Structures are given as structure tokens and as C-alpha cells.
Amino acid sequence: MNLDKIRQDFPVLEKGVIYFDSACMSLKPRQVVNKINEYYNEYPACAGRSYHKLSRKVTEEVEKTRSSLKKFVNVKNHELVFTRNTTEAINLVSNSLKIKSVLTSDREHNSNLLPWMKFKHDIVKSTKEETFDLEDFKSKVKNVDLIAVLFTSNIDGYTLPVKEIVKIAHENKKLVLLDAAQAMPSKEINLSKLDADFLAFSGHKMLGPTGIGGLFAKKVILEKMEPFILGGETVSNSTYKSFNLLEVPQRFEAGLQDYAGIIGLQEAVNYLRKVGLNEIESNEKRLVKFLQESLDVDLIGVKDLKLKSNIFNFNIGKMNSHEVAQMLDSSKNIAVRSGMHCCHSWFNSRNIKGSVRASFYLYNTLEECKIFVEEVNKIKRLN
Numbered sequence: 293m294n295l296d297k298i299r300q301d302f303p304v305l306e307k308g309v310i311y312f313d314s315a316c317m318s319l320k321p322r323q324v325v326n327k328i329n330e331y332y333n334e335y336p337a338c339a340g341r342s343y344h345k346l347s348r349k350v351t352e353e354v355e356k357t358r359s360s361l362k363k364f365v366n367v368k369n370h371e372l373v374f375t376r377n378t379t380e381a382i383n384l385v386s387n388s389l390k391i392k393s394v395l396t397s398d399r400e401h402n403s404n405l406l407p408w409m410k411f412k413h414d415i416v417k418s419t420k421e422e423t424f425d426l427e428d429f430k431s432k433v434k435n436v437d438l439i440a441v442l443f444t445s446n447i448d449g450y451t452l453p454v455k456e457i458v459k460i461a462h463e464n465k466k467l468v469l470l471d472a473a474q475a476m477p478s479k480e481i482n483l484s485k486l487d488a489d490f491l492a493f494s495g496h497k498m499l500g501p502t503g504i505g506g507l508f509a510k511k512v513i514l515e516k517m518e519p520f521i522l523g524g525e526t527v528s529n530s531t532y533k534s535f536n537l538l539e540v541p542q543r544f545e546a547g548l549q550d551y552a553g554i555i556g557l558q559e560a561v562n563y564l565r566k567v568g569l570n571e572i573e574s575n576e577k578r579l580v581k582f583l584q585e586s587l588d589v590d591l592i593g594v595k596d597l598k599l600k601s602n603i604f605n606f607n608i609g610k611m612n613s614h615e616v617a618q619m620l621d622s623s624k625n626i627a628v629r630s631g632m633h634c635c636h637s638w639f640n641s642r643n644i645k646g647s648v649r650a651s652f653y654l655y656n657t658l659e660e661c662k663i664f665v666e667e668v669n670k671i672k673r674l675n
Contacts, residue, residue, distance in 0.1 A: 293567060293568070293571040293572070293574075293575060293654070295575075295654075295655070295657055298567065298654055298655055299655050299657075301321035301322050301323065301563075302319045302320070302321055302322075302655050303322065304319060305319070305655060307625075308625050309625045309627060310624060310625055310626040310627065310660045310663060310664065311627050311655070311656070312626060312627055312628045312650040312651060312652065312656065312660075312664065313627045313628055313629050313649075313650075313651060314477070314497070314602070314651045314652060314653035314656075315446050315449075315474060315497070315602065315603055315629065315633075315649065315651030316497075316629050316651070317496045317497060317502070318477060318496065318497055318498060318499050318500075318653055319499070319653075319655060320499060320500070320501070320560075321499060321560075321563055323559050323562075323563055324499055324500065324501065324556050324559045324560050324563065325556075326559075327555055327556050327558065327559035328501060328552045328553075328555065328556040330555070331350070331353070331551060331552045331555045331556075332552060334349075335349040335350055335353075337349075337350050338350065338548060338551070339351040339353075339354045339549065339551055340354075340525060340542075341524075341525070350551050350555075353551075353554075353555045353558065354374075354549070354551060354554050354555065356558060357554045357555060357557055357558035357561075358372050358374070360558050360561045360562070361506065361557070361561060362508075364481075364561050364564075364565070365476075365481045365482070365483040365491070365508065366481075366482045366483060366484050366485075367483045367484055367508055368484050369484070369510055369511060369512070370483060370491075370508045370509060370510055370511065371508070371509060371510075371511045371514055371540050371541040372506050372507070372508055372541060373506060373507045373509065373514070373540075373541040373544040373545060374504065374505075374506050374541075374545055374549060374550075374554055375492075375504075375505050375506055375507055376503050376504065376505060376550070377494040377495075377496070377503070377504070377505040378403055378404075378471060378472075378473040378492045378493055378494045378505050379403040379494075380505065381492035381493070381505055381506060381507035382403055382404055382407050382440070382469070382471065382492050382507075383407050383520075384507055384520065384544060385407075385440075385469055385490055385492075385507070385509075385517075386407035386408060386410075386411075387407075387520035388517040388518055388519060388520050388544075389438070389467075389513075389517055390516075390517075391411060391437035391438050391467075392411060392412060392437055393411055393412040393413070393414070393435065393436040393437050393438070394408040394411045394412070394413050394414075394436055394437070394438050394439075394440055395413075395414050395415070395416060395429075395432055395433060395435075395436040395438070395439045395440070395441075396408060396413070396414075396415055396416070396439075396440050396441055397415065397416045397418070397424055397441045397442065397452065398415050398416060398417055398418055398637070398638060398641065399418065399422075399442065399445050399447055399450075399593075399635060399638045400440075400441070400442055400471070400635070400637070400638075401442065401446055401471065401473070401633075401634050401635055402634045402635070402636065402637075403471065403473075403634070404440055404441070404442060404469075404471040405637060408440060412436075414432050414435065414436060416428050416429045416432060416441075421594065421595075421596065422448070422450070422593050422594045422595075423450065423594060423596075423599065424441075424452045424453060424457075426453060426456060426457075426460075429457065429460065430460060433460060433461055433464050433466060434464055436466065437466065437467065438466065438467045438468070438469060439457065439461045439466055439467070439468045439469070440468075440469040440471070441454075441457060441468075441469075441470065441471065442470070442471040442473075442474070443470045443471060443472040443473075443474065443475035443479075443481075443491075444472075444474040444475040444479065444601060445474065445593070445594075445603075446473070446474050446603070446633055446634070446635065447592065447593045447603070447605060447633060447635050447638060447649075448591075448592060448593025448594050448600060448603050448605050449474075449576075449580065449594075449600040449601040449602050449603030449604075449605075449651070450593060450594040450599050450600055451475065451479070451599065451601065454470060454486065454488070455486060458470075458486060458487055458488050462487065467489045467490070467513070468488045468489050468490070469488070469489065469490035469491070469492065470486075470488045470490065470491045470492070471492055472491050472492060472493045473492070473493055473494045473497055473505075474497065474602075475493075476493040476494075476497065476498050477497050477498040477499075477564075477572075477602075477653065478569055478572040478573045478576060478601065478602060478653070478654070479569060479573060479601075480569050480570060483508060489509065489510050489513055490507060490508065490509050490510075490513075491507070491508040491509075492505070492506070492507050492508075493505055493506055493508075495553065495556075495557040495560065498560055498561075498564060499560035499563055499564060500553070500556055500557040500560035500561075501550075501552065501553040501556040501557065501560075502553070503550050503553050504550050504553030504554055504556070504557050507544075509541075511540060514540045514541065514544070515540055517544075519537070519543050519544050519546065521544075521546040521547075522535075522546060523546040523547050524546065524547050524548070525538070525542065525545060525546060525547065525548075525549075526538060526542065526543050526544070526545070526546045527543075567654055571654075572653070572654045573601060573602075575652070575654060575656070576601050576602035576652045576653065576656075577597075577600070577601055577602075578658070579604075579652045579656055579657075579658065579661050580597065580600055580601070580602065580603065580604050580652065581597050582658060582661050583604045583650070583661055583664070583665065584597060584604065586661075586665045587606070587665055587668055587669070588672075589606040589607065589608055589668065589672070590606055590607040590608070590609070591605065591606050592605035592606060592607065592644070592647045592649075593605055602651050602652045602653065603649060603650070603651045603652075604649070604650045604651075604652075605647050605648070605649045605650075606647060606648055606650075607644075607646075607647050607648065608648075608668070608671060608672055608675050609672075609675040610675075611671070611674075611675055612645075612646075613630040613631060613645070613646040613647050613648045614630045614631065614646070616630065616648045616671055617629070617630035617648055619667075619671055620648075620664075620667055620668075620671070623667055623670075624663055624664075624667050626663070626664055626667060628648055628649060628650045628651075629648075629649040629651070630646060630647070630648050630649070631646045631647075632645075632646050632647075633647070633649055650664065
């Protein structure tokens with residue numbers, strides 16, 4: 293992987309920024325921005341509503357994106373519904389799937405916790421090493437309708453044993469939803485082999501535009517679900533008293549869509565394919581390993597390097613995480629995340645007020661990490 297060449301595609305890096313906040317949102321390469329501009333400059337019309345050339349071109353590009361994403365995760369019996377993000381994808385399921393009970397892990401992002409609170413809700417506890425407790429899971433899986441868990445954690449980059457989770461759930465005839473917001477950007481996902489019933493993701497974490505994401509769902513399940521948002525482009529016909537829904541996935545894509553975002557996401561997928569997800573993940577792991585071996589700080593979450601990917605999360609004594617983040621930004625333009633990272637429940641249950649999270653992606657280098665180590669050590673001396 294040619295890091296120097298890759299970095300040239302991200303203009304903001306030319307300004308001396310060390311961007312360690314990709315778990316929140318990735319940077320966008322020139323190619324994605326150019327593709328978005330292509331839509332606005334060359335065919336800025338609606339898809340599926342008109343029969344002129346511009347509209348047909350938009351429809352073609354939208355469906356090309358849908359096809360590219362399905363190939364990206366190797367699905368055959370799933371459909372892809374475009375949503376604004378992972379949050380909306382999960383809410384689509386929570387509002388449209390007829391269930392009564394849900395099981396989650398204890399380290400879920402608010403987006404995969406809050407939508408399930410209206411149901412009977414149980415939680416799988418973590419082990420002492422902060423990993424997913426499969427034995428606790430096995431004891432609880434029989435009592436719920438749906439298992440909704442993250443694929444990779446935005447707390448520490450820990451990837452859950454998703455293959456085992458899906459296998460055990462299906463042996464008990466339970467449905468599984470995976471929150472893949474942190475996994476899609478750099479992990480090879482074969483959804484056909486994994487066989488999860490639902491998989492939600494966000495484009496903004498995988499080099500794509502903001503405000504676009506999606507839900508992969510098994511077609512046979514999706515056909516039984518009722519849309520919770522209705523309007524234009526969800527029906528084939530209507531009267532004053534009734535309507536006929538379109539086939540899936542269109543019946544779940546109400547109103548005018550973010551065509552620019554969808555088309556930009558297509559280019560993001562193309563970019564990731566060219567670089568290679570295995571190469572990207574390898575670079576992330578290399579940087580996390582270097583930091584974990586170079587810094588003596590209070591690590592947050594899982595510490596086993598074999599189980600982690602793109603996140604280095606820590607605290608420095610009793611220092612406020614926001615103050616640490618501000619010092620890193622002020623001194624060397626190092627952008628990190630601070631606080632509870634939308635996982636308030638996890639932090640509150642452990643009486644941790646917050647943390648400093650450095651997260652990496654395909655454009656980050658060892659040289660940047662060395663600068664980070666120097667700055668963190670300077671801050672440590674202030675503690």
C-alpha cells in the first residue's frame with residue numbers, strides 16, 4: 293500500500309492536520325468529491341420519477357451503487373435499502389419488524405441501544421477482559437426474538453465473535469442484526485457466509501459522503517416488514533383510501549433520496565476496493581500496536597492486540613479527556629475524539645467519565661504516530 297500516493301488524494305492532509313478521528317468520520321478522497329460534483333454538474337435530476345435522459349442517468353448510477361455495495365459484502369439473498377446512516381437503518385428495523393424482545397451487548401453505541409429500549413431488552417455482559425461473553429450469550433439467546441449487536445466496537449476497536457453469535461442465534465431460530473458502522477470501512481465482510489439477517493452501515497465512515505448509509509436485509513424478511521415512513525416513491529398506485537406498495541427495497545426508500553450521496557458512495561467503494569481492505573486493516577493494526585507498545589497510559593477496553601484493529605483509547609491519570617484532546621489539537625494539529633463516544637452506558641457502568649480516542653485509517657502513518665507519542669508524553673508530564 294503506497295501511503296504517500298494515497299495521502300495525496302486527501303487535500304486536508306496538506307494543511308498539516310494529523311487526523312486521528314476516523315472512527316467518527318473518515319476523510320474524503322478527491323475522487324469521491326469529484327463524483328459528487330459530477331452528479332450536480334452533469335445530471336442533477338431525480339431518479340425513477342421522470343423519463344428524460346438526466347433522470348435515467350441518475351437511476352442508472354443509483355442502481356450501480358446498490359450493485360457495487362452488494363458485491364462489496366458478497367450478498368445474494370439480501371436487499372440493500374438506502375438510509376441516511378446506521379442509526380436510521382437500525383431504527384427502520386426497530387419500527388418495522390414485529391418483535392417483542394431484543395438482546396444486545398453491554399458495549400453498544402447509542403444507535404444500537406436506544407431504539408431497542410421500547411422492547412423487552414436484555415444485555416450480554418462483558419468478561420473481565422472486556423470481551424463478549426459467549427457463555428452469557430448462550431444462556432440468554434433463547435429468551436429473545438432478535439439479537440442486535442455491534443460488529444466492531446467504536447470504544448476500542450474490538451471485533452465481536454460475530455460468526456459464533458450468528459451461528460448460535462440461528463441454531464435457536466433467532467434473527468440477528470449487526471451494526472457494521474465500524475467494520476465496513478476496513479474489514480472483509482462476506483455476508484453470504486456470515487448469514488446475518490440484517491447489517492447496518494454508514495457511508496461517512498468508509499470514505500463516503502455524510503448523510504448516506506444503508507441496511508442489508510434478507511429479502512424474505514424484508515418482504516414481511518411494513519415501512520414506517522410512507523410517501524412518494526414507496527407505492528405503485530394510490531386512491532383516497534388505499535395504496536399499493538412497491539417491491540422491496542424501494543418501498544422503504546420514501547421521498548427524494550440523497551442521490552449525490554449515493555453516487556459518491558459508489559466511488560468510495562471503488563476506492564476501497566483498489567486499495568484493498570486487508571491492506572487497510574493491516575496498516576491500522578500496525579499503528580495501534582506501535583502506540584500500545586510506545587505509550588504508558590491507562591488503556592480503555594480490550595488490551596489484547598490480536599483482538600483490536602483501528603482504535604487506541606486511553607486516559608492520562610485524572611486529566612479531563614477534553615482538555616487532553618484540546619492540547620493535542622493546539623500543539624500539533626492532532627485531531628482526536630474525547631468524551632464517552634456515544635457509548636454513555638458502557639462508560640457510566642464502569643464509572644469512567646470519558647476518554648481520549650485516537651482512531652486510524654488508510655491514510656495514517658507511523659511518522660504521525662511518533663509525533664503523537666511525543667505530544668502525549670509531554671502532556672503526561674503535566675499530570
